Amino acid sequence: MKMRAAILTATKTPKPYATSRPVEVAEIELDAPGAGEVLVEMRAAGVCHSDLSIINGTRPRPTPMALGHEAAGIIADVGVGVNRFKKGDHVAFVFVPSCGHCIPCVSGRPALCEPGAKANLEGKLLGGGRRLSWKGGENIYHQVGVSCFADYAVASERSLIKIDNSLPFDEAALFSCAVITGVGAVLNAAQMPIGSTAAIVGCGGVGLNALLAAKMLGAERIVAIDTDERKLTHAQQLGATDTFNATDNRCIKDVRDATNGGLAYAFEAAGTAEAMETAYGVTRRGGTVTSVGLSHPETSFQIQHVSLVAEEKTIKGCYLGSCVPARDIPLYINFYQRGLLPVNKLITRKVPLNEINEAFDRLDTGEDLRQVIIF
Template identity: 55%
Template sequence: MKIKAAVLQAIGAQRPYQQSQPLVIEELDLDPPGDNEVLIQIKAAGLCHSDLSVIDGNRPRPVPMALGHEAAGIVKIVGSGVTDLAVGDHVVAVFVPSCGHCTPCAEGRPALCEPAAKANNQGTMFDGGHRLHRTDGTAINHHMGVSAFADHAVVSRHSLVKIDHRLPFCHAALFGCAVLTGVGAAINSAGIQAGQTVAVVGLGGVGLNSVLGALVAGASEIIAIDVDDQKLALAKELGATHTFNSGQPKAVENIKAITAGGVDCAIEMAGSEKALEFAYQITRRGGITVTGGLAHPDKKVAIQQVSLVAEERTLRGSYVGSCVPVRDVPRYVKLFQQGKLPVDRLLSGVLTLDEINDGFEKLAAGKAVRQVIEFT
């Protein structure tokens, strides 16, 4: 079938993106779903820093690539072998499908699925093939097995979680990445316990979800940290007890002073090695520092090695919030519907597909938290 999709031609385009136009809306041929695959009509897709990091080269991927990985839509066709989804079901796309058989999957860690990681790095579907082509037959690479900046997509059954049909698509899309990654980092990776003190460094869409996750987990103090005062104000509205601009002098010392030496848990979501060093510095003796920010592969972190031993510190990575999507997406949706996880307040704007380059410029400039493209 013919679809319209936003295709990244080359990485490293110069800003502003309204002028360089790194994403081009193209008409592509989309193959029908194969075994254990599903055709979905995309209804909403979020603009995420993980997409931006491909555009600016911080997360190199093969091009040309149809971008987009955070989405919600409606099942249109189910391929052979798919028995637990039906036409008309509403679904959220998750950007790491789980094979269920590799070592991480067998350990209950589907975010680390090895065949999925290989396919995502290569820009292919789960089986190593492509479903997107130009009219001349040129294959278009897939982004995270989803390629959601399009009106339709063929995805692995293992990339989809069925959701309540009453959930608005513009909100549902956020559960595929921002909510899973941010809330999951607080609840699963950090294991925040009631009464603990928590800091979140980097208040984009994912970081603000970590603030919400810390609230749900029962943290007694939540310190929100960023260089953008507007994001700090939003974090305060969402429930952060303290805010700090990390660019201010003695920010580390001041945070330690109000937490008796540091927080129990610091979560870094800025995707910066300096932000991770900052988060580590404000973590108390015996505490845990969690990082879910994706910096450029060449970036290195400098920490005092002896502190890991002498202070029994923990430094932990968090990918997809250490989530089990089929378990956690429905849980987080219920919390949202109960008013306990107000992720809708993170929605900065709704765009059309034609406005996608403008949207990414706003994201790169720090002028948006989460924007969503809606498809009619």
């Protein structure tokens, strides 16, 4: 079938993207779902920094690629052998498909699914192959098995979670990446206890979800750190007790002084070495740094070795919120519906698909938090 999709044709084009237009909204061909796959009619898709990182070259990926990985929609058709979904089901995407059989999957760590990671790296669906083409047959790469900046997607049934039909799609889309990543970092990776203290380094769509989770846990102190004052204002409105600007050379020292030696937990959600070093610096003795930011493959960060040892600090990486999506997406939706996790406050703009390049400019300049494309 024919449909509209946002195709990344070139990376590292000059800014603003509204002028260089690296993403083309084009009519392309979508194959029917194969065995174990479904056709999803897209209803809402969030714009995440990981998409921007493919455009600006921070996450090198092949082109042409159909972008987008945070979305919710409706099952429109099912392929052979699919029995967990039926037409009309509401679903959220998961940006790591889980095969259910590999060692990480059977060990309860589906975010590390090995066939899932391989398919994502190759720009294919979990079952192998690509379902997208244009220009008389040229294949288009899938982004992490999702490619949701499009009217429809064919995806592995292992890339989807059934969600509550009463949840509006724009809100549902956020649970697909920003919410599971930020909230999962706090609840799954750090396993932060109630009433603790936290620093959020990088207060965009993902970091502010970590902030909301820390608040839900009754954190005594939530320190928000960003390079952009507008993000610090958002953080304060959502429950940060203190804000610090990372562009200030004294930032780490000021945070440590203000918090009696630092915070017990720090969450890095910016995707830079500087942010990682700030997160480590503001973590108190015995504390834990959890990093979710995705930087360039050649980026390294520096820490003082002796402090790691003598102060018994812990550094953790966290992908997909270290979530079990089938358990955590419905759980976090339930938190939202009970008013514990007001993630709808993170949606700052709703955008039509043909404004995708402009949306990436606004994410890049920090003008918006989560923008949601509405279909």
